[in-house]
C-alpha cells in the first residue's frame with residue numbers, strides 16, 4: 001500500500017472517530033449565524049477549534065478572517081483548506097437569528113465543519129507529508145450588507161465587499177499554491193465555471209415639481225431610471241451567448257410622493273458574465289444606456305461600481321483529484337456541472353491559483369431560501385471533512401508529487417492584471433446633462 005493510500009484510510013478513520021464532534025460543531029455555527037464582516041462569534045469558535053489542535057492561529061484578517069498553518073518540514077507546496085464564515089439575511093429561514101435575520105441559507109456552516117474536521121485528521125500526520133497546509137476561514141462571501149460594507153470601505157478598514165478579494169489585497173493568499181473548498185449542495189458535482197459580476201449603484205437626479213400643476217417644471221428622475229432599464233432590456237440580444245451575460249437589478253428609490261415629479265431615483269444592478277473582459281464590455285453597454293437616459297431627459301446621473309467578483313475557472317487537475325477521492329470514499333461520482341450563471345468570490349482566487357470549488361450532497365431546499373437545510377449530516381459534514389483531508393493527502397503525500405504538479409500550473413492572470421480589473425469594477429463617474 002502506498003503512503004497516500006494508507007494515509008487516506010487513516011483520514012477516513014480519524015474523521016469517523018470525531019463524527020459527533022464535527023456534527024455538533026456544525027450545528028453550533030448553524031445556530032449562531034452572522035452576516036459578512038461581522039462573523040465575530042463564528043471566527044472565535046473556529047479559532048478555538050484550531051488552537052485545540054495545537055496550531056498558532058492568526059485572527060482579525062480582513063476583520064474576521066482566521067488562518068492557521070502547519071508545516072511538514074519538507075519542501076513542497078502550501079495547500080489551503082478553506083471555509084466561509086458568513087450567513088446571509090433570510091429572516092424567514094428555520095434557523096434565522098431573530099434579531100439580525102441572518103441565516104446559514106447557503107450552508108457555509110457546513111464548510112467550516114468540514115474544514116475543521118479535515119484539520120483535525122491532517123494535523124497529527126503532517127510529518128508524513130511534504131509541503132504545508134493552511135486552514136483558512138474567510139469572511140463575507142455573500143456580497144450582502146452593502147451599506148455596512150461601504151462604511152467599512154469609507155473608514156479604510158477594507159477595500160472590497162468580498163472576503164477573498166480582500167484577502168488577496170491584504171496578501172493572505174500570497175504564499176498559497178492551491179485552494180480547496182467544498183460548498184453545501186444537493187449533489188456531488190463541480191462547476192466548470194461561474195459568472196463574474198460587477199455591482200452598480202445608479203443615482204439619477206432631476207428636479208422636483210408639482211405632478212399635476214406644473215410637471216413641465218420638473219425633471220423626472222424615475223422616468224430616467226425606467227428608460228435606462230428599457231434600453232438595457234433592449235440590449236439583451238446584442239450579447240454573445242458564449243459570454244453568458246446576465247443583467248438584473250432593482251429600483252431601490254423611485255421617488256417620495258405620487259404628486260411630486262421625482263427628483264431622485266436609484267437603481268441597483270448586477271452585471272454578470274463568464275470572463276472579466278465580458279463583464280467589462282457588458283458594463284460599458286449598461287453605462288451607455290444609463291447615460292443615454294440621463295441625456296434624453298436632461299438630468300444628472302452618478303454611476304458607482306461597487307466592486308464584484310471575478311469569474312471562476314475550475315482546475316481540471318484538482319477536480320480529478322477530488323473525483324478520485326470521492327470514488328474511493330463511497331463510490332460517488334463527481335459530475336461536471338458546466339457553467340453556472342451565479343457567482344462566488346472563489347472566482348477571484350481561481351484567477352490567481354488552482355482552486356477547487358466542489359459541492360457536496362446532504363442539503364434540501366433552495367439555496368438562499370428559507371428551506372435550505374441539512375437533510376443528511378453524513379453527506380453534508382462528514383463526507384466533506386474526509387474528502388478535504390483525502391484531497392490534501394493526494395496533493396502532499398509521496399513527496400508532494402501531485403501537489404507540485406498542480407502548483408506549477410499557469411495562473412489565468414497575474415496580480416497586476418487582476419487589480420486592473422478590480423479598479424474598473426470599483427470606479428465611479430458622474431454625468432450632468434442638466435437642461436438648465
Ligand SMILES: [Zn+2]
Nearest residue numbers: 105106142368
Ligand atoms: Zn450563497
Ligand SMILES: [Zn+2]
Nearest residue numbers: 106108141183
Ligand atoms: Zn455559499
